Amino acid sequence: MAGGATPAIFDTPPPVGSTGYHNIHCDVDKLFSDSDGSFGVQRKCGSGKAPWRYTFSPGLASICRDPVTERGLDWWVNAHRKPRQAPHIVPCVYVFHGTFTVGKGDYLWYTDRYLFQVQVDQETGDAELDIHGGLRFIGPAG
Amino acid sequence: MLTWDATSLRVRVVEPILAVMLTPEEARSTRVEIRPGDEEGWLILRLTVGPADEFVSYLYQPPSMTGWSQREIGQKLADELHDFIAESAFGWGQTRDADELLQSFEA
Numbered sequence: 001m002a003g004g005a006t007p008a009i010f011d012t013p014p015p016v017g018s019t020g021y022h023n024i025h026c027d028v029d030k031l032f033s034d035s036d037g038s039f040g041v042q043r044k045c046g047s048g049k050a051p052w053r054y055t056f057s058p059g060l061a062s063i064c065r066d067p068v069t070e071r072g073l074d075w076w077v078n079a080h081r082k083p084r085q086a087p088h089i090v091p092c093v094y095v096f097h098g099t100f101t102v103g104k105g106d107y108l109w110y111t112d113r114y115l116f117q118v119q120v121d122q123e124t125g126d127a128e129l130d131i132h133g134g135l136r137f138i139g140p141a142g
Numbered sequence: 143m144l145t146w147d148a149t150s151l152r153v154r155v156v157e158p159i160l161a162v163m164l165t166p167e168e169a170r171s172t173r174v175e176i177r178p179g180d181e182e183g184w185l186i187l188r189l190t191v192g193p194a195d196e197f198v199s200y201l202y203q204p205p206s207m208t209g210w211s212q213r214e215i216g217q218k219l220a221d222e223l224h225d226f227i228a229e230s231a232f233g234w235g236q237t238r239d240a241d242e243l244l245q246s247f248e249a
Contacts, residue, residue: 072200083207084200086222099221 013076013109014134021107021134024050025141036060036129043102043137050100050137054112056092063118064092064127071113073098077106092116108135144209146202148176148185155216155247156187156201159240163223168192168232176201187219195230197223213247220244 014020024030026045031038037057043050052073056064072087077100085098102108111132118127152174160169173190179200187201199222202215220240227233 081206083203083218086200086225087198089196097225 011074011111013079013107016079016107021109021136024135024137025139026104026137027140032133033057037131039131039133041100041135045140048101048103050102050108050135052098052100052110054096054131055094060129061092063120065117065119065124066091068092068094068114068116070096071115073110073112075100075108075110077102077108079107079109102137104137104139106137108137109133110135144211146185146210146215151185151187151201151215152176154212155219158243159216159220159223160189162240162243163220163227163238164191179203191230192232195226195232197226211247211249213244213249216240216244216247 022030022032024041024043026043026047029040029042031040033039035057037055037060039052039054041050041052056068067089068091070088070090071084073085075082075085082101088094088096090096096112096114100108100110109132111130114129114131116127116129118125156174156176160172160174164172168191171192175188177186177188178184179186181203183202183204184200185202187197187199189197191197199219201219202210207215224237224239227236227238
């Protein structure tokens with residue numbers, strides 16, 4: 001699901017203006033969720049900053065074993081790559097977060113990767129979660 | 143074209159910012175490592191502060207940071223350290239910045 005979590009890797013943004021970008025109205029806290037986790041983003045009207053966050057779902061967190069290694073979020077604005085954001089080694093329940101520098105009309109593509117172990121019953125295995133999404137920052141709703 | 147290497151980044155960006163964002167005692171317990179990253183030309187900064195707190199930053203990432211000024215690189219690092227310190231054992235909940243210093247950096 002674009003804007004949320006998927007098991008795929010997408011390190012090439014779709015064309016600017018294509019349908020791969022979800023509209024993000026300013027002054028609206030938008031949340032995209034699936035069975036792996038939730039990605040939230042918001043931009044205050046008139047602001048050039050958009051904070052984001054990602055959390056594992058309760059189901060995933062319940063089988064995740066600390067710690068999680070986050071690679072660091074890669075992002076593109078209007079198809080121009082921006083510097084990778086900081087990596088983290090943190091507990092499964094951590095609220096991963098950062099800030100996008102974007103303005104009204106910008107198209108943003110992001111992708112991040114999380115490595116950790118999962119335990120189900122007595123079995124332990126390695127897990128890799130890739131998330132990605134496309135966002136288009138626009139004016140107020142209505 | 144402005145270019146950066148590990149030594150110039152350490153001397154002109156990393157050390158000045160650490161000097162204002164860490165206390166003298168914290169700074170004395172800090173280990174600083176700058177090493178090549180996993181993409182060509184990238185430099186990664188790793189800090190270990192005291193016994194438990196570790197910070198990693200993709201300090202310099204050409205081509206997306208090619209031509210960046212001292213102030214631009216410093217601002218990115220200071221923003222990341224701001225979050226790290228607030229979530230660390232040694233500086234939990236504190237909001238520290240390097241705004242005054244950054245104004246003296248070349249723009």
